[in-house]
Each structure stands twice: as C-alpha cells, then as structure tokens.
C-alpha cells in the first residue's frame with residue numbers, strides 16, 4: 438500500500454517546480470526527504486520522498502522557497 | 517487536508533515557459549518570505565484590500581507572484597511610494613518590501629522618515645548582507661570582515677563603516693508600533709518570522725500604524741554556498757551582528773489618531789483676503805514686458821511686485837515671475853513682469869521691452885537679448901562695457917546716489933520706479949504707481965514717506981536730465 442492510498446501524511450513534490458535546493462531535505466525532522474537522481478525539465482536534480490515516515494509537520498513546505506514545488510497532504514485526499 | 521501555498525497568482529505571467537516557478541535562485545530566502553506574506557494575506561482575508569510595493573533588487577518581480585494590488589517603485593523608493601499610498605488610499609492596506617541595499621543605502625532616508633512619521637504600512641526589510649541582484653556587492657549591512665565583490669579582502673569597518681542595524685535605529689523613533697527582527701534560516705526561525713509577518717499585517721488590518729519586520733535571509737548565490745550552508749551563515753554569522761527578537765510591540769495600545777486640524781481648501785489659503793474684480797480685456801492696452809535684474813537684496817523682486825500690483829489694481833492682466841539663486845543675499849536675482857490688456861501667454865520673457873539692470877552681470881546677461889525699440893535703464897555707477905544692440909534706447913540713471921542722497925540708501929529700487937514713471941514706461945496714471953508703492957510698505961509704514969521722497973527726487977532727476 439503506498440502513502441497516497443493509505444491516508445498517511447506525505448509530501449507531494451511537483452517535480453517541474455523544484456529547484457533541488459535541499460532546504461526541505463535539511464529541514465525534515467524525520468529525514469525522509471532526499472535529493473534524487475531525477476533531473477527535471479529545468480535541469481535540477483529534484484527532491485523526493487523516500488516513501489514512508491512523514492509526520493505531516495510541513496517543515497519542508499515552509500522551508501521551500503518555491504510557491505508550488507511542494508505540498509503536504511495530511512489525509513487521504515482522493516475523495 | 518493539503519498544506520500548500522495561498523495568496524499567489526495561479527500562473528505567473530512574467531515570461532513564456534514555466535508559469536508557476538519564481539525567478540529566484542535555488543534556496544533563496546526571498547521565496548520563503550514571500551510565501552509567508554502571501555499566506556498571511558490570504559488567511560487575514562486582505563488580498564483584495566492590499567497594495568504591495570515591490571522594490572528594485574532581486575525581489576523586483578513580486579508583482580508577478582502576489583495576488584493583490586501591486587505597484588513598483590524606483591530603487592530605494594518603495595517606502596516613499598508606500599507613504600504616498602497610505603495618504604492616497606487611506607482605507608487600504610499597504611505593504612512595502614525592500615532589500616538591504618534598497619532600504620539601507622539609497623532609500624534609507626525615505627524609510628527612516630516613514631518610520632518617524634509612523635506611516636501606516638507594513639514594512640518588510642530583507643537583509644541578506646549584500647547587494648544580490650547586481651552581483652554581491654558590499655551593502656550597508658555587510659558584516660565586518662565579510663568578503664563581497666567590492667570588499668574582496670573583507671569589509672574594513674574603519675573604511676566603510678559598521679553594519680547598519682536598522683531595527684535598532686528605528687527603535688529610537690517614537691511612532692513605530694512594532695519592530696522585530698526575524699530570520700528564515702531554519703524551521704524554528706521561519707515559524708517566528710511567520711508570526712511576525714502576520715502580526716505586521718494584523719496591525720495594518722486594525723489600522724494601528726507602522727510595523728517594521730527585518731528578515732535575515734540567505735542568498736546562496738552571492739554567499740557562495742549551497743542553500744543549507746548559506747542558511748547556516750545567516751544563523752552563525754549574521755545573528756552575531758543582527759540579534760533576533762522583538763524590539764517593540766505596542767500593538768495592544770489604541771491606534772493613534774490624527775490631530776484634529778480642520779482642513780482648509782487651497783482657495784481659502786491662497787485667496788483668503790483677495791477681493792479682486794473680474795478682469796475685463798482691454799485691447800487698447802499694449803502688452804509690455806519688463807525685466808528687472810540685479811543682485812539679491814537690491815529690491816529687484818519688490819520693484820517688479822510694485823509694478824505688478826499697480827497694474828493688477830487697474831484691472832489689467834499681469835504676471836510676475838521671479839528667478840533667483842539659492843543665496844538670500846548677493847546672488848543674482850531677476851524678475852519678469854508682463855502687463856497686458858489681454859490674457860498673457862507666458863510669464864517668461866526672452867526679449868524685454870524694458871530692462872532695468874542694477875549690476876554688471878545683469879547687463880551681460882540681458883542686454884544682448886534686447887531688440888530694436890526697447891529701453892534700457894541701468895545703474896550709472898556700473899560701467900556700460902557691453903555692446904548695445906541697435907535701436908535700443910539707453911538711460912544711465914544714478915539710482916543708488918539718489919537713494920542715499922535722500923536718506924534711504926536701500927531705496928535704489930524706488931528711485932528706478934520714479935525714473936520709469938517719468939520716462940512714460942508704465943502706461944498708467946502716476947498716482948496709481950505711487951499708491952502701489954505706498955501699499956508695498958503696508959507692513960512698515962515708517963518707510964512710506966522716506967520712499968516717497970526718493971521717488972519724487974528720482975522723477976525730478978529724470979525729468980531734468982533724461983527726458
């Protein structure tokens with residue numbers, strides 16, 4: 438079961454908006470973010486969620502300088 | 517629930533291509549700060565009532581991002597623009613956003629005076645200890661020893677001064693309501709910055725006055741570090757010079773209100789004691805252009821005023837246009853008076869019909885502009901060493917001597933007026949000129965008689981020697 442369908446909190450990184458600065462990685466108290474090997478259209482290696490362990494604190498969101506690069510989803514938002 | 521940005525436009529119209537990405541470098545503090553401001557505006561429900569003033573500097577494009585009213589000021593002038601806005605649209609919320617070069621250097625006085633007046637706006641001051649947009653030069657806020665492109669060996673405070681502590685300086689002023697210094701270097705600090713920004717905007721919502729928030733902000737590009745190390749520099753180095761904390765919070769106090777000084781209209785002030793009649797055109801009165809010139813203190817401007825007053829009492833069209841340097845005395849002064857039976861096109865005079873020159877520079881300057889048929893009267897103690905244009909009638913006149921011989925050394929201007937009357941240059945009854953002269957001394961009645969004496973003596977001289 439992945440995080441999206443579990444209803445657990447999780448960061449959602451919009452790959453094309455991320456500049457890979459790493460502020461979210463440094464800010465995450467659970468150390469569940471990292472800079473990936475994925476390069477986006479702008480040429481940045483973007484941040485990614487390791488897939489589990491997010492507690493929904495949104496520290497990553499507030500450290501991120503981009504308006505639309507990261508969101509934190511706290512409950513199952515499919516409905 | 518989804519935690520995401522609020523208060524931004526859905527798309528940024530700056531350029532083609534990516535429409536939801538800012539122009540900031542990776543890890544730039546500007547982006548974090550604007551996210552906090554946008555969120556606060558949205559949460560307080562003030563977006564539609566807010567005007568945001570963008571600075572010049574890296575943040576120059578805020579108006580593409582923040583979904584509210586937006587204007588931009590020239591470099592350093594965001595505070596001045598905000599000061600204007602709070603007066604022009606007093607019911608709206610105004611935000612000024614400035615970098616440390618913008619606010620701390622070129623625009624410091626505008627910001628300082630706005631704070632001193634307590635102008636009602638939220639003032640966000642982004643301190644990244646350098647000029648970022650232009651390539652990382654020394655700013656007033658650069659740290660002692662800090663290497664920048666214009667201090668490659670480190671800032672020498674003996675040569676370039678100490679870092680400017682704007683919060684501490686503004687805290688000396690009486691009117692600011694709220695002053696706090698925060699940082700966006702890490703989460704704990706960002707949360708405090710978030711609170712401070714919300715407070716500054718809440719103060720605006722309640723109309724309580726000037727709120728200043730300084731935000732220490734990383735610039736990875738010019739700090740030559742990755743975004744995490746740049747943030748560390750802000751905390752480890754900048755905070756030594758710029759300690760975080762709230763310096764003042766008077767937001768619980770009553771909002772100050774303006775003194776009850778009843779406004780008066782411009783008409784009230786300018787024409788309070790003016791009971792002039794409607795001017796009727798008098799086509800048979802020819803337009804005449806008079807230039808009076810000398811040095812400041814010789815009464816040149818008053819001489820022109822007496823003539824202007826006399827003409828206006830007679831219902832003629834008249835303009836009086838002074839020109840003088842910054843000196844109170846001793847600089848050159850001149851005035852142009854145009855008297856006409858019809859409406860006057862311009863108060864400026866290129867070619868005077870009558871030139872009254874009281875010193876050498878006046879002759880040098882204006883005599884060459886005279887045309888055939890015009891008249892020059894000059895103070896005869898001044899040597900006439902300049903070529904007189906053809907067709908100009910010249911009257912040397914000892915105005916200074918006549919004035920002092922009659923007991924009022926300073927009344928050379930009055931003597932010249934008498935001379936003009938006698939030479940028939942004024943196109944108006946003598947007694948109207950005399951009456952205007954007397955009116956000009958309304959505040960110093962003691963001088964009326966002595967000036968009258970000078971006036972009459974000058975007329976006698978002109979009658980006997982010039983006519």
Ligand SMILES: Cc1ncc(C[n+]2csc(CCOP(=O)(O)OP(=O)(O)O)c2C)c(N)n1
Pocket residue numbers: 572573574575591614615616617618619642644646647648649650655
């Ligand atoms: C009148 C004028 N002088 C100089 C400049 C060049 N200039 C543009 S931005 C800037 C300084 C920006 O530094 P800061 O205010 O600290 O903002 P930052 O870029 O660091 O965010 C200067 C000097 C200008 N645009 N206009």
Ligand code: SF4
Pocket residue numbers: 539540541542543544545546574644648649734735736737738
């Ligand atoms: S140069 Fe510095 S202040 Fe300017 S956008 Fe880049 S990181 Fe931000």
